[in-house]
Amino acid sequence: MTRSIRGSRRAAVLLAGLATATSLLVSGCGSGQVAETAAKEPSIGGVNAQTPDNAFKIRNANVAYLSTEGYPAGGTAPLTLAIYNDSPRAVTVTVTSDSARAVSLGGAAAPTATAAATPTATAPATPEATGSPTATGSATPAPGSEPPAATPTPEATTEAPAAPPAPASIELPAGGYLLLNPEAGSFLQLVGLNQALRPGQAVNVTFDFGQGVTLATSIPVAVPLTPAPPASPVIGEGGAEEQHG
Numbered sequence: 001m002t003r004s005i006r007g008s009r010r011a012a013v014l015l016a017g018l019a020t021a022t023s024l025l026v027s028g029c030g031s032g033q034v035a036e037t038a039a040k041e042p043s044i045g046g047v048n049a050q051t052p053d054n055a056f057k058i059r060n061a062n063v064a065y066l067s068t069e070g071y072p073a074g075g076t077a078p079l080t081l082a083i084y085n086d087s088p089r090a091v092t093v094t095v096t097s098d099s100a101r102a103v104s105l106g107g108a109a110a111p112t113a114t115a116a117a118t119p120t121a122t123a124p125a126t127p128e129a130t131g132s133p134t135a136t137g138s139a140t141p142a143p144g145s146e147p148p149a150a151t152p153t154p155e156a157t158t159e160a161p162a163a164p165p166a167p168a169s170i171e172l173p174a175g176g177y178l179l180l181n182p183e184a185g186s187f188l189q190l191v192g193l194n195q196a197l198r199p200g201q202a203v204n205v206t207f208d209f210g211q212g213v214t215l216a217t218s219i220p221v222a223v224p225l226t227p228a229p230p231a232s233p234v235i236g237e238g239g240a241e242e243q244h245g
Helices: 002-031
Strands: 047-050 056-063 076-085 091-096 100-106 168-172 177-180 187-193 202-208 214-220
Touching: 047 214, 056 202, 056 214, 076 100, 076 168, 076 202, 091 100, 100 168, 168 177
Parallel strands: none
Antiparallel strands: 047 056, 056 076, 076 177, 076 187, 091 168, 091 202, 100 187, 202 214
16 A cells, blocks of 8 residues: 555656656747747838839839828829839830829929930921022012901810820830839829729829830838827717727
8 A cells, every 4th residue: 555655656746747847848949939920021111013024123112101081082192113124125114094084293303214314305407498488388479569468367265175194204224223202303193083092092003114015003002101190089978088999
């Protein structure tokens, strides 16, 4: 009987020691590892898109954050993005959108891509005169004759409707890139939004690089750099504050 009791006690002590050692071993292994979420990098504030051959790329594209209310219908929303041309040819990028009336260039400075000179408009050459210039279709009046009376032009009674603005057009050299954002001085902007644009929503934008190469992507509204202030408390009928979250 005494041996049986002693044996039971020894078995209990051994089991307790084994459980303690196992617990220490498990905790030691866990303390030496880093969880996957700790090593995960946060996502960037925009979207990336490229053509199938990676010749043309759009990077970190987003609609600039305005407020929690977003942009009203018919308003203008600026875009932030970078365009890369990794092809061996210079291109003229045309930007359009079915989410707004037009896409235009904004800012005081003209966009200038890297490794490319700022394009300047070339004035048409003035033709050299070979003789006395004479207006086409007009006859030189004979001496002593009365010049013909000018036919009065009727005044327009109605104004022609304003034409929609031309799509934004950007020159991009081979191997060059261009940063477009309000801070850089030149940027793309959606003019005449078809509907209100709020945080969490996106717009459709198409980039045409010529020769049948297009890139269509959905560009979201950027998230704010700081959290929005909490909502003001609402005073109920009884005088108590009611928090609405």
